[in-house]
Structures are given as structure tokens and as C-alpha cells.
Amino acid sequence: MKSLFEKTPVVPVVVIDDADKAVRVAEALVAGGLPIIEVTMRTAAAADAIAAIAKQVPDAFVGAGTVLSGDHARAIVAAGAKFIVSPGLHADVVTAAEDLSVPIIPGIATATEAQQAWNMGLRVLKFFPAEQAGGVSMIKALASVFRDVVFMPTGGVSAANLKDYLELPAVLACGGSWLTPAKAIADGDFDRITTLASEALAIAKEVRG
Numbered sequence: 001m002k003s004l005f006e007k008t009p010v011v012p013v014v015v016i017d018d019a020d021k022a023v024r025v026a027e028a029l030v031a032g033g034l035p036i037i038e039v040t041m042r043t044a045a046a047a048d049a050i051a052a053i054a055k056q057v058p059d060a061f062v063g064a065g066t067v068l069s070g071d072h073a074r075a076i077v078a079a080g081a082k083f084i085v086s087p088g089l090h091a092d093v094v095t096a097a098e099d100l101s102v103p104i105i106p107g108i109a110t111a112t113e114a115q116q117a118w119n120m121g122l123r124v125l126k127f128f129p130a131e132q133a134g135g136v137s138m139i140k141a142l143a144s145v146f147r148d149v150v151f152m153p154t155g156g157v158s159a160a161n162l163k164d165y166l167e168l169p170a171v172l173a174c175g176g177s178w179l180t181p182a183k184a185i186a187d188g189d190f191d192r193i194t195t196l197a198s199e200a201l202a203i204a205k206e207v208r209g
């Protein structure tokens with residue numbers, strides 16, 4: 001999982017209302033060079049969307065975001081999710097993911113939460129909501145203490161600040177919804193999604209080589 005992120009350190013966060021479009025969105029992201037895709041469990045279509053992507057887009061590595069409970073985790077892994085992301089830290093979610101042998105990236109926003117996660121044995125943490133919770137300078141401060149932890153900032157990340165985050169060695173990858181705008185999905189403008197993905201990948205390559 002970590003080596004996959006090292007290759008493509010940008011994770012599109014997809015909020016999808018229409019499972020039929022999920023495959024097209026995933027194909028567009030893969031075409032733009034971003035195969036790691038987080039589909040949030042914020043819509044009724046999420047499980048069907050993840051199942052469809054897992055079956056029909058073999059080059060994608062699809063996971064579930066906004067996983068709030070152990071039950072959520074079990075259901076979405078059964079649907080085909082290959083990794084789990086949470087907005088916060090909850091032991092039930094972590095335990096469920098570990099029982100299922102699926103990578104879990106829980107959200108943290110403070111040193112206390114990072115320390116709790118560290119004591120659960122977790123070394124890859126989502127920093128959420130990144131911009132609102134202190135952005136680049138907060139990650140620098142956390143990373144100076146939690147030296148064996150890497151972060152996935154998400155929340156307010158965009159093409160405008162992606163470089164600033166990726167320049168930090170403690171940032172494994174950045175997540176965000178800017179790559180899959182609701183309007184582009186609604187309009188079926190999948191080329192736009194490929195363009196946004198390619199632009200983000202170009203920024204990542206510029207920073208990380």
C-alpha cells in the first residue's frame with residue numbers, strides 16, 4: 001500500500017450519487033495516472049460504485065472513505081473496498097479493518113489523536129481536515145514528534161497547494177475531491193476528470209521525481 005502511494009501520491013476522493021457513472025469516473029482517473037481512488041460512503045450509491053469499480057476497472061485500487069463504524073468497514077470490504085479511510089479515529093473501525101487484513105488510514109487532527117493512533121500501531125494517518133486544522137505547518141509540527149508516522153492530508157487540498165504538502169517528507173500522499181468535481185460527474189465530462197488527474201500527477205512528479 002505504501003509503495004503504491006509513493007508512485008502516485010494523490011488520492012482522488014469521489015462522492016458519487018450514481019453508481020452507473022462510477023466506472024467512467026474511475027477509468028478517467030486511471031487514464032490521468034491516478035489509480036488509487038477513495039469512494040466516500042456518504043451516498044447510497046457508494047457500495048455499488050465500489051463493487052463496480054473493483055470488478056470493471058482492474059487498474060484501479062479502490063477504497064472506501066467516510067467509514068464511520070466497524071459495520072461500515074465490514075460491509076464495504078465485502079463490496080470490494082481494498083482500503084479504508086475514516087475522517088476520525090475509532091477503535092472499532094481500526095479493529096474491523098485489521099481483522100479483514102485491509103489497510104486502514106484513520107483521520108487525526110491533533111497530537112493527542114495522533115498519539116492514540118500511534119499506540120494502536122498505526123503509522124499512516126490521514127490529517128483531516130488538513131487546511132482547517134493547520135495545514136502544512138501543523139504537519140511539520142506533528143512530524144517532528146511522530147517521526148515514524150506519515151500523513152495523508154485531506155480537506156482543502158487542491159492543485160494550488162498540492163506542491164506545498166508534497167514537499168514535506170512526512171506526507172505520504174494527498175487526498176481531495178478537487179479531482180472529481182460534482183459538475184463534471186453530473187455532466188458526464190470525464191475528460192475533465194482525466195485532465196485534472198494528469199495535472200495533479202504532473203505536480204507530484206515535479207516535486208517527487
Ligand code: 3PG
Nearest residue numbers: 013154155156176177178
Ligand atoms: C474527505 O472526504 O476526505 C474530504 O471531505 C475531502 O475534502 P475536500 O472536499 O476539501 O477535498
